Amino acid sequence: MPQTASIAHSKPAERRNVSSWLERQARFVFIAPALIALLLLVIFPIAYTIWMSLHNWQLSSVAQPRFIGLDNFWKLLTNDSRFLGATGRTLLFTLMATSVQLVLGVAMALLFNRQFLGRGFWRALAILPMVTTPVAIALIFVMMMHPTLGVLNYLLQVVGLPPSLWIYSERTVMLTLVMVDTWQWTPLIMLIVLAGLASMPDEPFEAARIDGASRVQVFFYITLPLLRPSIVVAALFRIIDAIKTFDIIFVMTSGGPGYASETINLYLFNTAFSYFDMGYASAIVVIFFTMIMVLAVLTIRVRRVEWQ
Amino acid sequence: MAVTTTYRSRTIKTKRLLSAAGIYALVLLAMTPTLFIFFWMVSLSLKVQVENTAYPPVFIPSQPTLNNYRLLGNQFVEYVFNSVIIATGATVLGMVLGAPASFGMVRWRYQRLALVVLVARIIPAISFLVPWFILFRRMGLLDTYTALILSHLVVGLPIIIWMLLAFFEDVPMELQDAALIDGCSIYGVFWRVALPLTRPGLAATAILSFIFSWNNFLFSVILAGRTTRPLPVAVFSLLTYEEINWGPLAGAAFLITLPVLIITLFMQRHIVTGLSFGAVKG
Secondary structure (H helix, E strand, O other), rough: OHHHHHHHHOOOOOOOOOOHHHHHHHHHHHHHHHHHHHHHHHHHHHHHHHHHHHHEEEEEOOOOOOOOOOOHHHHHHOOOOHHHHHHHHHHHHHHHHHHHHHHHHHHHHHHHOOOOOOOHHHHHHHHHHHHHHHHHHHHHHHOOOOOOOOOHHHHHOOOOOOOOOOOOOOOHHHHHHHHHHHHHHHHHHHHHHHHHHHHHOOHHHHHHHHHHOHHHHHHHHHHHHHHHHHHHHHHHHHHHHOOOOOOOHHHHHOOOHHHHOHHHHHHHHHHHHHOOEHHHHHHHHHHHHHHHHHHHHHHHHHHHHHHH | OOOHHHOOOOHHHHHHHHHHHHHHHHHHHHHHHHHHHHHHHHHHHHHHHHOOOOOOOOOOOOOOOHHHHOOOOOHHHHHHHHHHHHHHHHHHHHHHHHHHHHHHHHOOOOOOHHHHHHHHHHOOHHHHHHHHHHHHHOOOOOOOOHHHHHHHHHHHHHOOOHHHHHHHHOOOOHHHHHHOOOOOHHHHHHHHHHHHHHHHHHHHHHHHHHHHHOOOOOOHHHOHHHHOHHHHHHHHHHHHOOOOHHHHHHHHHHHHHHHHHHHHHHHHHHHHHHOOOOOOOO
């Protein structure tokens, strides 16, 4: 390696007791294995998917993949009402889930930011939904939502509300899924906002107190503006995850009744693993992926601003 | 901190008590949905079939039984075993690859690489699944632990690297440099200084990676088969075939959840960092 020799010559004093090649290349030795693993597991699939998306490839038939250019994309974007519906539902689900969770999450953070007995214990309980196996949660909710024997309808009846069909009706299924997602992910918003609250300066609050500001004023004119960065980050992270929601929808409804809860993720899954139409599924992946990368770039922008 | 203002103002004792009671009431209200779901899970799993399908529903089992768990059968042990192997494999591999990488990124300030890791976490998992499925099928790796461990690694590795960044950042540079001057190689610094100092962080990271793998459904439902089926997929298939047989189903759901719940309750402080992955720094 002539290159290493030149480095050694140009910086002879930097590392006196370094003798081996291994030591000079340490930064690569440390980082390369993980990076190579990530590249193989992430970049290769992406490249392969792009290639597949340009082909007609039915895994169920013996025919070889046939190059068809952008036909898959053309069909997806202009002539596939099922995809259009799925996209709409994905956006609707993401928007509803994120906004409800933001409001509840900020409220919970404000509550848990107060001092009370056993706060640590309660906070540990509060984050349990996030770590619980989604399949298990989904199953319990399915059992609770049984139209005639379910406990949820019983509870509605107790408080004097009419029973709901939950996941069994086209009209309520999306709202119900939003509810389950909210049950599981509101704590995440709470955690992020709590971290924001913990790092807040004292001075503005002191000043407001001296000036005689009311609690409501303090909240809207000081707390909320200071929390803005945390809330933006929380919203972005939640949006990126909500858009990918799969487990609970797959287990609870598999996209039904009809296509009433079929999001892009579900449609993609069905195209690939029920119809084995790999070319078309790959085209959906590419579009879905692009959507999320736009969000990712946005997130990184926000993060970078926060880092500086 | 904002709230201390309420406490600083000298109020009468009763008023303070009342507000404490108010806060407690709000906390209980906020926690009711969470607690009720877990309560119901346990309740369903301990009730006999007649009580599970009774209406109005029976809340406290009148004759609690473990029979539902017994009904899950010996096969369930096999699924637990599969889950443990896959989650352990993915976690060990992830830690071996991720810890040095994370240390390197902190040591040599590769902020951009850290962002690449963040992007790897953001990409929807399902976009890997189609190419992997085809590849693993061609290589005859469907329904093997290898395929499952590798796929779970993709979820775990970015989280491991990202979480450890925060912990390695807390290892004082002076300490590392002192070790270097004393004749330690950079590998020695990593092994004898950085790793011992971040032991709690390493434990929390490994645990979280284990939990993510344990909970994973999407990859397993496609890549696992009869011999490697992990818990979430196994439990899901229970729903498909025995739809109204709620006792065993709830029992299975509770058994998957239990280890995760216990770990989280005991390690919540460490786990919080990883859960708010990338959103809260350190």
